[in-house]
Amino acid sequence: MDWASVAGLVLAVAGILVGHSLDGGRFASLVQPAAFAIVVVGTFGAVLLQSERRTFTRGLAMLRWVFVPPRGERQKLSREIALWSLSARRDGLLSLEQYMTKADPFVEKGLRLVVDGIHPDKVRSLLEHEINGYEFAQRQAARIWESAAGYAPTIGILGAVLGLIHVMENLSDPARLGSGIAVAFVSTVYGVGLANLFFYPVGNKLKAIVSDKVAQYEILTEVFYDLASGDHSRVVDERVASLLTHH
Known part of the structure; x- marks a missing residue:
């Protein structure tokens, strides 16, 4: 947590x-349930309209990362990289196949490319393409919260106008004026409040989490390049040091 x-x-x-x-x-x-429904339902309806369904659902699922972030894997990865380097130097690149089971899909792909003897430059190119695809998909999903922050204040104003319309329709009934005025002003509070106290912060935090994961993948890409090139273990050790310090 x-x-x-x-x-x-x-x-x-x-x-x-x-x-x-x-x-x-x-x-x-x-x-004010009416104001809340107008702002929240209207905001997410607008976001869904502009987004692909997969992107929208992925973005909603990512919300849990704000309160329960993905488990930090830098220490674990550093130990695994050390094992890969030792195994490749001692038993050859084919020995890395044993580390592919239950691995992160990106790690599994990198190890597979190294084991298959793909040229180092091609390994780097393929993994960079994989990173770009991952980063684009994750950032698009995180961006739904920024979009929600953009729509919420405007929809809050829409709720305010609807509330005032309700007031104008009931000028002859003073008992109903209070609820209409409350919906009008509280809708604006909900729209601006949700945008600035929740939607924007959530979007920014998710982007930071995605950036951290991308940074890990970029270091792993260089590790796989080093392994495929047969570089000295000291080079791999420097990659491990970078993984542990740049976070």
Whole structure:
């Protein structure tokens, strides 16, 4: 669990609620299901309209990374790289096949290319293409949260206009004016609040996680290039040092 993310979200919401109460406001006045439905459903509907279904569902699934980030694998990878280097130097490149089972798909592909004796430059080229595809797909998925942040304030304004329309339709019934005005203003609060306190931070954090994973894959690409080239183990050790320090 990433407690920093949890604390950040709680602190942001608490700041709004405490400030609202200090000004004499009531928490109940901010609870407007109609406004919430307009902003949230409308926002995600707009995001789904602009996105492919696979991208949209992947982006929603990535939300858990904000609070439960992918397990750090740099230490594990550094140990595995050391084993690959030792095994390749002692028993030849074919011995690397034993490390392919249950490996990360990218690692498995890299090891397969090395074991198959593919030219080092071709290994690098193929893996860089793989990285580009992975990065594009993941960044597109993470971008749905930035898109949501862009749409939410505008849809909040739309909710405000709908609330005012409701008010104008019921000018002759004072008892119904309050709910219409509440929906009008709370919709704007929901739109701006969700955009700046949740959607934008989530999108930025997901992009940082993707960038970290891409950096690991780029170092692994150089490791596989070194193995395919038959470089001295000292070169591979430097790659391991880079993997451990650049994070």
